[in-house]
Amino acid sequence: MVWRASPLLALTSAGLRLVRAVLPVASLWIGKLIIDEVVRLTDLPDPPSTLLEWWSGGEGWLLVLYVLAELGLAIVSDLLGRVAGLVDSLLSERLTVSMSLRLMDHAATLDLEQFEDAGFQDRLERARRQASGRMTLLGQILGQMQDGITVLTFAAGLVIYNPWLILLLVVALVPAFLGEAHFNARSYSLDYSRTPERRELDYVRQTAASVETAKEVKIFGLNGFLRDRYRELSLGFYAANRQLARTRAAWGALFAGLGTVGYYLAYGWIILATLSGQLTIGDLTFLAGSFRRLRSLFEGLLTSFSSTAAQALYLEDLFGFFEASPTIRSVPGARPAPSPIEEGFRFENVGFRYPGVERWAVRHLDFTLHAGETLALVGENGAGKTTLVKLLARLYDPVEGRILLDGRDLRDYDLDALRARIGVIFQDFVRFNLTAGDNIAVGRIAARDDRPRIEAAARKSLADAVIARLPAGYDQMVGKRFRNGVELSGGEWQKIAIARAYMRDADVLILDEPTAALDARSEFEVFQRFKELSAGRTAVLISHRFSSVRMADRILVLDGGRVEASGTHDQLLAQGGRYAELFELQAAGYR
Numbered sequence: 001m002v003w004r005a006s007p008l009l010a011l012t013s014a015g016l017r018l019v020r021a022v023l024p025v026a027s028l029w030i031g032k033l034i035i036d037e038v039v040r041l042t043d044l045p046d047p048p049s050t051l052l053e054w055w056s057g058g059e060g061w062l063l064v065l066y067v068l069a070e071l072g073l074a075i076v077s078d079l080l081g082r083v084a085g086l087v088d089s090l091l092s093e094r095l096t097v098s099m100s101l102r103l104m105d106h107a108a109t110l111d112l113e114q115f116e117d118a119g120f121q122d123r124l125e126r127a128r129r130q131a132s133g134r135m136t137l138l139g140q141i142l143g144q145m146q147d148g149i150t151v152l153t154f155a156a157g158l159v160i161y162n163p164w165l166i167l168l169l170v171v172a173l174v175p176a177f178l179g180e181a182h183f184n185a186r187s188y189s190l191d192y193s194r195t196p197e198r199r200e201l202d203y204v205r206q207t208a209a210s211v212e213t214a215k216e217v218k219i220f221g222l223n224g225f226l227r228d229r230y231r232e233l234s235l236g237f238y239a240a241n242r243q244l245a246r247t248r249a250a251w252g253a254l255f256a257g258l259g260t261v262g263y264y265l266a267y268g269w270i271i272l273a274t275l276s277g278q279l280t281i282g283d284l285t286f287l288a289g290s291f292r293r294l295r296s297l298f299e300g301l302l303t304s305f306s307s308t309a310a311q312a313l314y315l316e317d318l319f320g321f322f323e324a325s326p327t328i329r330s331v332p333g334a335r336p337a338p339s340p341i342e343e344g345f346r347f348e349n350v351g352f353r354y355p356g357v358e359r360w361a362v363r364h365l366d367f368t369l370h371a372g373e374t375l376a377l378v379g380e381n382g383a384g385k386t387t388l389v390k391l392l393a394r395l396y397d398p399v400e401g402r403i404l405l406d407g408r409d410l411r412d413y414d415l416d417a418l419r420a421r422i423g424v425i426f427q428d429f430v431r432f433n434l435t436a437g438d439n440i441a442v443g444r445i446a447a448r449d450d451r452p453r454i455e456a457a458a459r460k461s462l463a464d465a466v467i468a469r470l471p472a473g474y475d476q477m478v479g480k481r482f483r484n485g486v487e488l489s490g491g492e493w494q495k496i497a498i499a500r501a502y503m504r505d506a507d508v509l510i511l512d513e514p515t516a517a518l519d520a521r522s523e524f525e526v527f528q529r530f531k532e533l534s535a536g537r538t539a540v541l542i543s544h545r546f547s548s549v550r551m552a553d554r555i556l557v558l559d560g561g562r563v564e565a566s567g568t569h570d571q572l573l574a575q576g577g578r579y580a581e582l583f584e585l586q587a588a589g590y591r
C-alpha cells in the first residue's frame, strides 16, 4: 500500500533512512579517534606550547581532520533528518488519502444488508479509524527499520571488542521485548471486544451534541440521561483499561530493572578492561557511548514496537474489511439491462426476510408490474412496501422465489446498468449538505454540470420555487452543517429530493412516500405531474394519502407482507375490503 501511494517517496524515504542509520556509529567512532589522538598528543615527551607550533610542527593536522569530519557528519545528519521528516510526512499523507479512497471504493461495492448488520458496522468503524488515525504508523515502522540498522552497526562494533557484551545486552532486554508483545496482544483483544460499546459511546456523545439531535435533546431534556449513559459506558472502559495498565506497568518496571542491571554489568567490564590496559581511553568512550546508545535505542524500539505492534494488529481490521465481499453483484457475462423495458417486472412467489430476523418481511408475492403502468402500493405500517421496492431495485435479493425483468431473472443483468434504469426516492432520502443544485444533481451525478437539466428537474418537482427563494439560488449550500448553509423545511427538502428522480430520467420511477411532508396542494400537484411525466414509463408510488393513490393505473394492497388485493381505485372500493375500509377512514376524517 505504501508503494502504491507513491513509489518515488517510498524509495527516497527508505534510502534516506539507510544512510541515516549508519551515521551515529560513524560519529561515535570518529569521537573515539579524536580522544585517542588527543591522548597521544598530550603524552608527547616535548609537546609544542603554542597553537602555531602545533600546526607548523605537523603534529595537529590529523586531529583537525577528525574534528572537521565530525562536524561534517553532524551537519549532514541534521540535514538528512529534516529531509527525511519532510518525505515521511508527505508519504504518510499520500498513504492516508490512498487508504481512505480505497475504503470508500470498497464500501461502495458492499451490500446494503452488510451495512445494516451491527457486526459489520463494528468492523467498518474499526477500519475507518485505521484509515484516518494511523498516519503515524508508517513513520514509526520506517523509524524502527532505521533504528534496527543502527543497532546492528553498534552491535557489530561491540562484537569486535567482545561478543559476550552483546549477549549480555540481549539477555537483559529480551524479556522486556516479549512482555511488550504480550501486553499489546491483550490490549488489542480488550479493545476488539469492546468495539460495540465504543460505537455506542461515540453514538451517545454524538447524540448529546449535534445539530441533528439538538432540538429533541432540548425539548425532552435528555442531556442528563445521555450523560449518565455516557458515564456508565466510559466507566466500564476505564475499569478494564486500568486493570491492564497496572499489570503492564508492574511487569514493565521489572523488565526495565533487568535491562539496567545488564547495562551496568557491561559498563563495569569496560572500565576494568580499560584500567588493565586492554582498552584505550578512546575505546572506553566508544564502548560506553555505544552501550548507552544501544540501550536507549533498544528502549525506544521497545516503546515504538509496542505502539507499532498494536497498530499493526489494528491494521488487520482494515484488511479484514477489504476482504469482505458483496453477495449482490453482477454475474460474469451479465446482460445489459433492457431499455426500453418491454414487458415489465414479474414477482414469482417472492419472499424475503431480513438477516437475523425470523419473520418474513414479505412472502408469496406474485404480481406483475407492467411496463408503462403506474402502480400504487398501499398498506399499513410495516406491510412490506419499502421492502418490495428494495427488492425491485436489487438492494436485496429474494430469499425465496425470483423477480423477472422482461422474462429474465434480475440477477442475470448487470447490476450498475440495472440500477441506472431505476430511480427511487425513499421516504428517508438523504439530505445532502451540498448546494441545492448538487442536491438535485445526485440523481444523475454525471450530469452535474448540466444546469438546464437540473433546472428542468426542479421545475417538474416544484423545487424551482423553493430554490428561487434561496439567497444564492442553485449554488446555495443547504443544510446546517457547514457555514452559510440554509436549512429548508421538510416539504422543501422533499421537493428537492423528488427532483432527483426527474434528473435521473430512468425507465422506472419509484417514489416511496417522499411526499409525506408536502402540503395538500403540493402533494396533489407533485403527483399530478408525476403521473403526466411518467406517461410511457413504469412508475411505482407509495403513499398513505388516497387522493394521490387513486391516480394510479392499478393499486396493490399489501398486508403482512402479502398482496391482499389489487385493482383500480373504483374496483377496490367496490370490493369493499381493507382498501375500502382505509379509504373510508381517511375520507371520514376530512368530512
Ligand SMILES: Nc1ncnc2c1ncn2[C@@H]1O[C@H](COP(=O)(O)OP(=O)(O)OP(=O)(O)O)[C@@H](O)[C@H]1O
Pocket (backbone or CB within 6 Å): 116, 354, 355, 357, 361, 379, 380, 381, 382, 383, 384, 385, 386, 387, 388
Ligand atoms: N433493515 C431492516 N432490518 C430488519 N427488519 C426490517 C428492516 N427494514 C424493515 N424491516 C421489517 O420489515 C417489515 C416491512 O417493513 P417495510 O419497511 O417494508 O414496511 P412499509 O410497508 O414500507 O412500512 P411503512 O408504511 O411504515 O413505511 C417490518 O416489519 C419491518 O420491521
